[in-house]
Amino acid sequence: MSLQRLDLSQLALKESPTKNKHDIQTWLSAALTFQQTCKDSVETTLGLDHKISQKMDYLSQLVSNPLAIVNRITGTADSSRNSTAGAFPNWIYSRHRKLLQANTIKANVIVVKDGTGNYKTVSEAIKAASGNRFVIYVKAGVFKEKIHTNKDGITLIKH
Incomplete structure (x- = not known):
């Protein structure tokens, strides 16, 4: 599921980072969430080895970094809110x-x-x-x- 969200993010980024900013942020955040959920599930059911846990943390950093870069390149959420007077994405009624x-x-x-x-x-x-x-x-x-x-x-x- 994380890979699917990462693929969606990459396609949207190639198409238009500015136009698809909110989608990219959402998909990258979802990928992080899926990874953490997987790690939590494995820890509680199987007892996660320390080295595997470190590798999963590293994978989370690999997704967290692009999220920070997308926020920086396309404008931060705070600056976009200020410029549009508290506007929400179009999909929110x-x-x-x-x-x-x-x-x-x-x-x-x-x-x-x-x-x-x-x-x-x-x-x-x-x-x-x-x-x-x-x-x-x-x-x-x-x-x-x-x-x-x-x-x-x-x-x-x-x-």
Whole structure:
């Protein structure tokens, strides 16, 4: 999955770094996430050897560096925000932009590991999600779980 995202990034970079900036950043970030998820999964299930762990960290750096370069070459996210007065990518609908710009966001459910919220795990909260927009507020903590879903419209907010 990381290789697919890297290939997409490379094609978009060749086409137009400026036009495809947000896609390139997203795909490179996704590649990093896939690599870390793989490393975490192997560590917990197989007990990762120190040398393999170092190699996987090195691979993450190899993806992190191009992400930094793309940000530098095509303009940083902060400078693009300032120049476009807080604009979001075109694929974010205006009603969703309002949600992202709000000072306070009303969550549909709250996830707290100790059970004082609506759910103890993020997976349980996602299973409960329904409708077009479902906001899940996740209190601080470490949630070691794999999340698989085919639902759209879920927003996770962490404390």
